Amino acid sequence: MPRVDADLKLDFKDVLLRPKRSSLKSRAEVDLERTFTFRNSKQTYSGIPIIVANMDTVGTFEMAVVMTQHSMFTAIHKHYSLDDWKLFAANHPECLQHVAVSSGSGENDLEKMSSILEAVPQAGNVVTGEMVEELILSGADIIKVGVGPGSVCTTRTKTGVGYPQLSAVIECADSAHGLKGHIISDGGCTCPGDVAKAFGAGADFVMLGGMFSGHTECAGDVIERNGQKLKLFYGMSSDTAMKKHAGGVAEYRASEGKTVEVPYKGGVENTILDILGGLRSTCTYVGAAKLKELSRRATFIRVTQQQSTMFC
Numbered sequence: 001m002p003r004v005d006a007d008l009k010l011d012f013k014d015v016l017l018r019p020k021r022s023s024l025k026s027r028a029e030v031d032l033e034r035t036f037t038f039r040n041s042k043q044t045y046s047g048i049p050i051i052v053a054n055m056d057t058v059g060t061f062e063m064a065v066v067m068t069q070h071s072m073f074t075a076i077h078k079h080y081s082l083d084d085w086k087l088f089a090a091n092h093p094e095c096l097q098h099v100a101v102s103s104g105s106g107e108n109d110l111e112k113m114s115s116i117l118e119a120v121p122q123a124g125n126v127v128t129g130e131m132v133e134e135l136i137l138s139g140a141d142i143i144k145v146g147v148g149p150g151s152v153c154t155t156r157t158k159t160g161v162g163y164p165q166l167s168a169v170i171e172c173a174d175s176a177h178g179l180k181g182h183i184i185s186d187g188g189c190t191c192p193g194d195v196a197k198a199f200g201a202g203a204d205f206v207m208l209g210g211m212f213s214g215h216t217e218c219a220g221d222v223i224e225r226n227g228q229k230l231k232l233f234y235g236m237s238s239d240t241a242m243k244k245h246a247g248g249v250a251e252y253r254a255s256e257g258k259t260v261e262v263p264y265k266g267g268v269e270n271t272i273l274d275i276l277g278g279l280r281s282t283c284t285y286v287g288a289a290k291l292k293e294l295s296r297r298a299t300f301i302r303v304t305q306q307q308s309t310m311f312c
């Protein structure tokens with residue numbers, strides 16, 4: 001007989017972080033950088049653990065250049081050629097440590113880097129503790145968590161499969177950390193507060209697609225429609241992506257992504273500062289001097305409303 005799990009599972013929108021006593025005087029005192037040593041490969045990584053998703057429109061070299069200035073990571077999409085990579089590596093050697101775990105600038109290193117990045121999306125995402133444990137014990141260092149929360153994802157409506165992201169992160173982080181593994185919360189963040197909640201829930205890294213869409217550094221031209229400036233943003237399993245890269249949607253599967261036009265937001269710098277400023281404030285409200293301490297200081301309260309709707 002099919003089983004119904006009646007335990008309550010929550011999304012970012014269902015909770016708020018409870019403020020706690022804090023001795024921090026100013027947001028500027030908060031340290032958002034983290035250094036990780038990975039369980040299996042023993043590689044290390046230092047930076048602010050926010051990752052631009054490896055999607056066609058946002059995971060670009062242009063994006064990586066700005067992200068690197070803030071020690072943030074960009075998962076470059078897999079459709080650049082080796083020549084594109086060589087040019088990028090020659091012009092922006094400083095970016096290489098923030099687009100791949102480690103790399104030199106020789107040809108073999110570049111090939112390796114592309115194949116590492118290509119392997120990342122193919123690992124597929126999980127949402128349960130047992131899958132996380134299995135993957136870590138099979139040699140994975142970082143597990144991507146999230147099925148169906150993405151802004152341009154239609155998996156939940158097309159397949160009925162999914163898991164509320166906040167609960168997925170809490171449960172998967174617990175399993176991963178028990179084995180000294182790490183997780184990425186992938187998808188579902190709509191505002192800086194959601195990014196803070198994902199870290200509070202135990203995510204080591206947070207991956208963002210929609211929040212970085214619509215910027216100058218994104219691929220594609222600015223579209224003008226009825227006096228409004230827009231940019232195209234689409235899911236990696238959308239009709240648009242499949243037509244572009246695989247000659248259309250294969251008959252045996254449904255497209256599981258949307259194509260949307262989002263307002264053009266200018267340079268990504270302002271968005272980055274907004275997210276980092278929000279995160280520093282979160283840490284101050286809960287008394288975490290470092291991002292690393294945020295999940296230890298986090299108590300979530302279940303709410304029925306995020307904010308006043310008076311002027312919405």
Ligand code: 5GP
Nearest residue numbers: 053150151153187188209210235236237257
């Ligand atoms: P967002 O930050 O936009 O909410 O979520 C970004 C994540 O959505 C990506 O990192 C990826 O895991 C997921 N995603 C991107 N494109 C698609 C798609 O076409 N279908 C599905 N199911 N997920 C997608």
